[in-house]
Amino acid sequence: MTVRTRIAPSPTGDPHVGTGYMGLVNMVLARQHGGQFLLRIDDTDRTRYRAGSEQAVFDALRWLGLEWDEGPDKGGPCGPYRQSERTAIYLEHALMLVKSGHAYRCFCTSDELAARRAEALAEKRDFRGYDGRCRALDPEDAERRAGEPHVIRFKCPTDEGKTVIQDLLRGPIETPNAELDDKVLLKSDGFPTYHLASVVDDHLFRISHIIRAEEWIPSGPLHQLLFEAYGWDVPVFCHMPLIRNADKSKISKRKNPTSLLYYRDAGYLPQALLNFLGLLGWGGPKTADGGNQEIFSVDDMLQHFKLETLSLGGPVFDLAKLRHVNAHYLRELQPQAFAQQVRDYLVGDPAYLEALVPLVSPRMETLGQFLHVADFFFSDVDHVHPDDRKLKPGSVKRLVEGLVPAGVEPEDAWFTLSQLSGALERLDAWTAAELEQALRGPGAVALSDWKPRDLFMALRVAISGRKETPGLFECLEVLGKSRVLGRLADAMRVLPAPGKKRLKKLEKARDARIAGAATEASDA
RNA sequence: GGCCCCGUCGUCUAGUGGUUAGGACACAGCCCUUUCAAGGCUGCGACGCGGGUUCGAGUCCCGUCGGGGUCACCA
Numbered sequence: 001m002t003v004r005t006r007i008a009p010s011p012t013g014d015p016h017v018g019t020g021y022m023g024l025v026n027m028v029l030a031r032q033h034g035g036q037f038l039l040r041i042d043d044t045d046r047t048r049y050r051a052g053s054e055q056a057v058f059d060a061l062r063w064l065g066l067e068w069d070e071g072p073d074k075g076g077p078c079g080p081y082r083q084s085e086r087t088a089i090y091l092e093h094a095l096m097l098v099k100s101g102h103a104y105r106c107f108c109t110s111d112e113l114a115a116r117r118a119e120a121l122a123e124k125r126d127f128r129g130y131d132g133r134c135r136a137l138d139p140e141d142a143e144r145r146a147g148e149p150h151v152i153r154f155k156c157p158t159d160e161g162k163t164v165i166q167d168l169l170r171g172p173i174e175t176p177n178a179e180l181d182d183k184v185l186l187k188s189d190g191f192p193t194y195h196l197a198s199v200v201d202d203h204l205f206r207i208s209h210i211i212r213a214e215e216w217i218p219s220g221p222l223h224q225l226l227f228e229a230y231g232w233d234v235p236v237f238c239h240m241p242l243i244r245n246a247d248k249s250k251i252s253k254r255k256n257p258t259s260l261l262y263y264r265d266a267g268y269l270p271q272a273l274l275n276f277l278g279l280l281g282w283g284g285p286k287t288a289d290g291g292n293q294e295i296f297s298v299d300d301m302l303q304h305f306k307l308e309t310l311s312l313g314g315p316v317f318d319l320a321k322l323r324h325v326n327a328h329y330l331r332e333l334q335p336q337a338f339a340q341q342v343r344d345y346l347v348g349d350p351a352y353l354e355a356l357v358p359l360v361s362p363r364m365e366t367l368g369q370f371l372h373v374a375d376f377f378f379s380d381v382d383h384v385h386p387d388d389r390k391l392k393p394g395s396v397k398r399l400v401e402g403l404v405p406a407g408v409e410p411e412d413a414w415f416t417l418s419q420l421s422g423a424l425e426r427l428d429a430w431t432a433a434e435l436e437q438a439l440r441g442p443g444a445v446a447l448s449d450w451k452p453r454d455l456f457m458a459l460r461v462a463i464s465g466r467k468e469t470p471g472l473f474e475c476l477e478v479l480g481k482s483r484v485l486g487r488l489a490d491a492m493r494v495l496p497a498p499g500k501k502r503l504k505k506l507e508k509a510r511d512a513r514i515a516g517a518a519t520e521a522s523d524a
Numbered sequence: 525g526g527c528c529c530c531g532u533c534g535u536c537u538a539g540u541g542g543u544u545a546g547g548a549c550a551c552a553g554c555c556c557u558u559u560c561a562a563g564g565c566u567g568c569g570a571c572g573c574g575g576g577u578u579c580g581a582g583u584c585c586c587g588u589c590g591g592g593g594u595c596a597c598c599a
Binding site for chain 2: 008009010012042044045047048106109110113126128129151153167170173174175176178179181183184186187188189191193194195197198213214215216217218219220239241242244246247248249250276279280281282283284286287289290291292293294311312313314315316318320321323324325327331
């Protein structure tokens with residue numbers, strides 16, 4: 001059997017470090033066995049689709065050096081590799097299951113379902129997932145109504161038994177069938193859900209090992225059942241531990257930079273990031289003194305990596321360690337290569353340099369002043385007050401001026417910055433005019449109850465570390481989304497996050513502001 | 525809450541019945557040094573808890589506690 005693995009990112013946002021992690025492991029396993037590593041784009045949710053996101057995935061993976069053998073941009077024998085281009089295949093396969101009695105048409109609407117769930121909740125009845133109502137429909141009636149809007153659901157076993165999947169790392173994982181419910185396979189818009197599309201594609205692409213994150217374990221039984229309903233061989237399942245924040249929760253952009261592009265733009269070397277990712281769950285080749293060789297290349301991994309020996313505890317994404325690994329690779333570079341890296345990093349993108357000229361040139365009298373005016377376009381920002389930067393890690397430090405407005409609690413500033421970050425994250429448009437419109441517009445009311453000048457100063461300081469900069473919105477545009485979001489996250493890390501209670505209160509106040517803005521709008 | 529996954533220093537990990545429980549990051553001290561880094565040396569620091577099994581348990585079993593994930597016409 002040829003080993004064929006895949007990653008299947010969704011183009012819904014920035015390429016994620018988790019995608020890089022899964023990509024590394026999947027690629028290494030495929031290469032170790034002389035097999036193929038494929039890239040599939042899971043874009044079946046057109047409501048969350050983000051233009052440009054797919055290209056960003058390509059860029060990020062290629063930057064890391066994770067090259068795929070088959071994929072949307074390079075084709076292959078099993079194409080197309082973009083799920084939105086395969087809808088006819090999914091429809092056909094969904095119908096196959098209806099015909100064989102493994103699936104059925106369901107005419108319940110989302111609203112009806114929500115109402116029934118609420119009703120069940122009120123009566124303290126158990127109603128999770130779907131109650132199976134449309135199972136009772138006469139198949140012939142259902143066929144006659146096929147023109148009406150409906151979904152196709154999978155018929156899960158209802159007996160007292162268990163469905164068990166074999167996990168490469170965890171052994172058998174049993175789930176009582178009572179826990180299963182009839183999941184949607186084909187949505188009313190004609191697109192498949194992840195479950196249908198991925199099972200069908202994994203089969204059609206002859207994927208031998210499904211290596212994916214632990215969060216997929218609960219849908220393992222459904223996928224297993226689907227493979228079986230089709231009479232297909234079930235691939236090897238392997239659920240990798242989830243990368244965690246410092247507090248052990250699933251890694252999130254609120255608490256960590258999660259975009260691969262952030263690491264590229266922040267000046268990390270791809271081989272360093274790959275090395276660091278390889279450390280998670282594995283640790284590197286064993287050394288004679290009983291330790292691990294922690295600095296290793298992908299070639300080293302190809303030689304020594306053993307998927308079966310992975311450590312299952314969710315590893316914390318430790319930026320300090322990443323920095324250490326990166327520092328190692330940086331120092332290893334020959335002066336010429338190092339200089340080239342610096343050149344690429346600073347001026348490798350002429351468009352970036354040229355874009356900031358209009359912002360800085362009016363503020364300069366000699367070229368020697370360039371870095372005084374433009375430093376933050378090229379350099380990380382430290383949000384701690386300069387006098388306190390040498391203080392011990394645990395000690396309370398003063399922050400750079402302007403990040404927290406006078407009279408505002410640091411926890412509340414954290415919250416405002418998080419709102420700001422969320423709002424910017426959701427923006428597709430990123431020109432100065434659009435940014436200004438978004439941040440001054442009615443939607444911005446929800447961000448905080450601060451005076452605009454305080455809000456904009458906090459944002460300015462967060463992205464630049466200074467109180468005086470070229471125009472804020474122009475700076476945001478030129479810096480670009482990933483740098484801005486990264487710096488906002490950096491700023492939030494030096495601020496204390498509010499506790500649960502405080503957070504609830506802040507959210508309530510925000511919701512009140514939103515509601516207030518809405519009524520004001522309707523009055524006018 | 526139901527179901528499921530996981531549990532060695534603060535963090536990443538080594539360890540598969542007998543080890544002074546090893547290495548790395550971080551942290552502290554010392555050395556080197558005009559400064560700051562880097563580098564070298566030293567130190568701090570862990571088997572969540574309780575029962576078994578065994579001559580012997582971090583390693584096996586049970587329980588418990590803790591953490592996490594998941595419960596959508598999102599992936």
